[in-house]
Amino acid sequence: MDHWFALASLLVAPFWALLIFAPRWRVTVKIAESPWIAAPAALAYLVLILPRIGAIAPTIMHPSLPGVAALLGSPVGAFLGWAHFLAFDLFMGRWIFLEARRDNLSSLLISPILYLTLMFGPIGFLTFLMLRAAVRSWRAGQIRRSVASVLQALNASTPLMLLFWFNVALIGAATAGLVLDHRIITGAPAWLKPLKFAISVAIYSATLAWTLSFLPAGARIVRALSWTMASMVGIEMVIIPLQAFRGTTSHFNHSTPLDTVLFGVMGIAITVLWVAQIVASAQLLRTKIADRALALGIRLGSALTVVGMTVGFLMTAPTAAQMASAAALHVMPVVGAHTVGAPDGGAGLPFLGWSTRAGDLRVAHFVGLHALQLLPLAALLLGLSRWSETVRLRLVGIFGAGYLGAIGLLVWQALRGESIVRPDGATLGLWSVLSVAVLLIAIIAIFQGRHEVRTSAIDAGELVGQGGG
Structure with missing residues (x-):
């Protein structure tokens, strides 16, 4: 198993080396344009999981914290998780690389972000999104x-x-x-x-x-x-x-x-x-x-x-x-x-x-x-996004309501004599409810805004058509 683990890491290492250290080389660009660069790590995942799919499927289809912890705590489960990370982190790194080229972002900025994506996938992804938004805003003069x-x-x-x-x-x-x-x-x-x-x-x-x-x-x-x-x-x-x-x-x-x-x-x-x-x-x-x-x-x-x-x-x-x-x-x-x-x-x-x-x-x-x-x-x-002012207004209001709820929960937690780093089940439950509620309401607000934009566009088109008739 140790040899297979090392081999899986080697399957993606050359691609990361090209993206990070040779971003301007035309061979790197040609390779990055193909989504197949993540295929070797994905294949390693497939080869490993297929013989064990019967034992692993119940945990994946009905996940629970103890079940996932038990799966990942085994050598096979850890290897599966690692192969999963390798494949999807590389695919995300490829996307960041290509998006950066489209926006003409300097490799001096992107190479460290790619390394961050290699080490801590989601953190690198979020860093790139914020950097890209900031650069676009700077070029537009907003910042x-x-x-x-x-x-x-x-x-x-x-x-x-x-x-x-x-x-x-x-x-x-x-x-x-x-x-x-x-x-x-x-x-x-x-x-x-x-x-x-x-x-x-x-x-x-x-x-x-x-x-x-x-x-x-x-x-x-x-x-x-x-x-x-x-x-x-x-x-x-x-x-x-x-x-x-x-x-x-x-x-x-x-x-x-x-x-x-x-x-x-x-x-x-x-x-x-x-x-x-x-x-x-x-x-x-x-x-x-x-x-x-x-x-x-x-x-x-x-x-x-x-x-x-x-x-x-x-x-x-x-x-x-x-x-x-x-x-x-x-x-x-x-x-x-x-x-x-x-x-x-x-x-x-x-x-x-x-x-x-x-x-x-x-x-x-x-x-x-x-x-x-x-x-x-x-x-x-939010002003850097393409959402309408109405959607941004709603999202700010939702965030503000959630922020007030967070302050209330923190006061309640403190008055109960509970440390911020040692929450009990009741505290975790309330934080989960608040987080999910804010997220769901925000998603509804976004989709409702898009529906309103489409409806307005359809109405405007009908009016133009009637005028032309």
Whole structure:
């Protein structure tokens, strides 16, 4: 079996070598134009499966996780899976190669993607689709116009631009702190939290400047929102590194009168920011934006960011352990926590720090806050497609509804004390229902849109025919 396994890999290796390392050679092009390059690996699969089809067919026709795991866990099953990968990955690599030639994409871009397809098939495929869409959009001028609009928005919003560059500088300072300062605060490097917040706020300030640019230029409310939101976030981004420098926590800290005052100031700033985000969302609802799908993405993104901010307020209530400690010691040095079911500072995911042992409200908080980027981005990416504006509008709405459902599920999971990396059956079931529902409704929306386009075309043709008659 080991010899057959090695032979199957050798059947596709020459073709991949040509596609990746000799993409401009005319022999490579001639070979790639034939779909038969995947035939040897497909034949190896056929030879292996035919004598065993009776034993394997029930598992394939009625798949279950234990059954598929048992099949793939055997030498024969693993070989079958490998031959399957070899044949279809090569066929997909061939398609990518030919499509790249049609779009005149540089082999310097495509060869790494082909290697990625060889190693991790679907990831390479998705990477190529995104690259091709980006290149086509760039050639059509769409991306250049979008980048120009973001830069123009940043330049037009002085306070948010100042906040952006302040956090860019803070990213450098916090990175240096991680290297030079080895102190640990609640189980994490002292400068890790300032770094994470600086990255997030830099993205937030740039996106917010772009979002507010859709409001009437020069309006008093735009200037008020820009200065208010930049100032409130700026206050937080001064206190967080200050507390890291002092070697203590910034959130929930009531250890000393100074710590209490600083956290109180942060609480006021966050509340004002929350109100300002609500006002911005209301203003965006009243503003006319030409692209309806993009308008919906911006409005939903802003509204869901409010939801994400609201999740943060759930962290400020004292935990049962903190209240018990206060009752016994008549002091409460820490009020609030982001971890549910365990103290803050335990084992967590790399960099993010989200608890791997208990619930963590920061997950839903993070996902909600970054709706401000993801919903408009989804609308912009859909704008690169050939779907009608009505279909794109529906898809953005479906994605927004699913996003809200995801935030709700993450909050529910955290409040149950369940780690994001250790979901139980109920959580997996609800995630499956949400994912399938969003996917099915999106498919229905796409097909309904195509039907409407065909119906409109038929109606238009009949009108032309009647006019001609």
